[in-house]
Amino acid sequence: MENVPSNSGMAVRRPNETIAINPKKGKITLGTRRLFNLLLYFSQQDGIRETYSRSISEVMAHITTSKDSEWLKECFRQMQETSIEWNHKEENREEWGVSGLISEARIITAGNSTTIAWALPQIIRDRLMDPRFYTKLTLEIHSKLKTGASIALYEICSRYVTNPSKVTNREHWQWWQPRLTGNPKRETDEYKYFSRDVLRPAIAEVNQVSDVIVELIEHKNGRRIEELQFKIARKALSELEAEVDKPFDGNLLESIIRLGVSQKEARALYAAHNLVLLRKTVALTEQRANATNVTPLKSKAAFFKKALSGQYATAASAEPAVEARVKAEKVVQISQEQEKAQQDAKLAAKQIQDAYELWAEQGAEKQLVLLHTFREASEVEGYRKDIQRRGLACMVSIALRTAFCQWYANQTWGDSGADYHKEK
Template sequence: MTAADDVQLLRKAVNTLAIVPKSTRITTLGRKSYNVLLYLAQEQGMEKDVFRTPLDAVVRGLDFDSNDHALIKKHLRAMVSTTVEWQSPTSGEGAAWNVSGLLAHARLSKERGQVWVEWSYAVNLKQELLDPSVFARLRLEVISQLRTHAGVVLYEICTRYKDIGRTARQPWRWWYPVLSGNPHTEKTERLEYRIFKRDTLKPAIAEVNAITDLEIELVEHKQGRFIDEIQFHIGRKKPATALGLARAPAPVDMGLVGRAMQLGVGEEAFDAMTVGCGEATVRSALDVLERRVNTAYPEPLRDPVRYLKALLLQGSERAEAAAEAAAAHPAAVALAAREQQAQRRQRWQAEWIRRANDRCLAAIEALSEETQHALEQQLLQALQARGAHPSIIKRLGTSGWHHPMVRQEMLRFFGDATFGPGWDKPGAEDLLEIATEMGGEEG
């Protein structure tokens, strides 16, 4: 590894790998965002006490002029207020034990139309965070592809000990808060090892083995008849194409969770129910949920969380059944290939429509408030004449056209009048252009 490669990696102090939350849960997006902030702080240097960067360098997928602002504020607030113990995964390896918040302070401000975030670290940790003496070299590009908190943490810890070939042995109850991000509670004290293994360990190991350059194996140690301690043996896969990391790390994608929250699904519920689901499955389920919320037929959706959970379960079962069918009969392979091509076409079409909607939305928001209000009145008359569901009409009157149940109606109304019928329906040439840009990428 060259010195040029070093500057492209996050040097994460060993004491910060196995953090134990003492107050509230640490989410996957929270951990990823913290890693990006730490990388940017290391780039800005030890001499600074306060660090600053445009917010879109840290997260993407959010409209920072909307309620999505509340999501990033929630993450920053959690990083400041969540008390954690900083400890090494190997007893005695770290220089010291510390307890503090992930950040000492955080602040958002808007300057010349751009949102900026500033942050700082506790004085007792700053030196070790920004210029660590014992650390893991982490590729943020790899971490960005991991979907679970346990997967991210397991990758970080195993990367630190890949040259040794194994992690330290620790009681399995020590591993639970470290991997899950959940603080100890009375409920977790009653947790059985088999449940922890099924819900946390197995999915995390499978994810790390599938996505990273590591091959991890769980090793269980018994005391009597029961599992007492566990550790992980670490192997390396054969060298493949090197994963490059740009000088500035890719921002954390909060688009899916931000979209889910707009549709009435809380972040923690969304985080829990999407474990093991592919991104394409999650996007498709959110599309269906959004249509159901916007349609509000035959009545407004009462429980978006249960509805989304059912959609994800159906999507996972369909994907598993298709895979089994293809493996069971050679003739099904050709069918699976055709279905894959159809799915790619659907993704190209969805991407084109998303961009068309974004253009239409930008055109509406560029209008004055008076003109937008007049448009709302025209839309109200059109909905009443069409006999639209009363819930949509009510939301338009009380919350305006930005409400999730109304926004798509406004886009259709304004788009048809401004760009003409079919403005949101791509033609063959449109799809070819998107396909050229996106290629055959999955998800």
């Protein structure tokens, strides 16, 4: 389970020219976005310098619990390989620019101390130190957003939340695609897939955990959606004060993925819906899939999403026989079950965290061996591909990390956790 320390009070003033950046080469990932914002924050604190530096522990404390320098190296490679392009208009002045995210990065180990150093392209450094127009971005919210598209959308919308119109620029949907995905290569030629896989999950996540509410505005040419805008409103203070972070249930998220829902969409559905409804809908989907007296389901994922949208599980629970059974169970068991569930959830979370810390203590070579062993055992195609493609860097994914730690805990202490309980 990801346990990112609070970045409360940390905010970077990002020059507007570096918001909604369009990568022309390379790819901007979730890890790259988080690290880039943190480096800009530290740079802004230090002022104009040729080179900036921080201890690796200070940097990683705000990104992830991992102390793995290979993850950092991969992020630095992505930053170095990525060229970004922007256009900035200001009254009678228009500026086009292109540069890398960073111009240099180093990881220096001396004895037991490891330091990272970086240099910024001059144009980014100059604008960062004296931004004429900037967007204030809260790093605490960045640490809560779990996809690169969500961070990109949050940054863009934060830029316009103080605009009198509260509406972003209006552009063709293909203009938005690389700016949200961080991928210069077009991932799809059809809007419906971009909307399904990227746009709507990102909007749901931003609305769930950030300080703004985003509304999609679609502009049609005939029956075809061509251009997009986003309408933004800042959440009322009372909403933010009342909002409590949703507890993370790795088993529930993985059960949704096992139905055939993509990791990205599963995270968005998890963020946007009540956990009780999600659990009931998963159970309803499995029950419907296993039913022998009806037409077999063509797609569990499609049924799950339709049932979730229509709240079929809520309607099903209102049937007289089921309702009577539920009421009877509540009278006798609810207090005991709730107490046990809370205790089990706390113990499971602690066991997952202990498993992660145990894994983190291993050397990079042993860590990779364990990841590849998990890859062979995993039934989730997305996990296998991510581990194969990204190596240790795949552990920035909260869903993958949780699934791995649950597996590693079972390997270490057994399915029942008996040995773990003895240690505790």
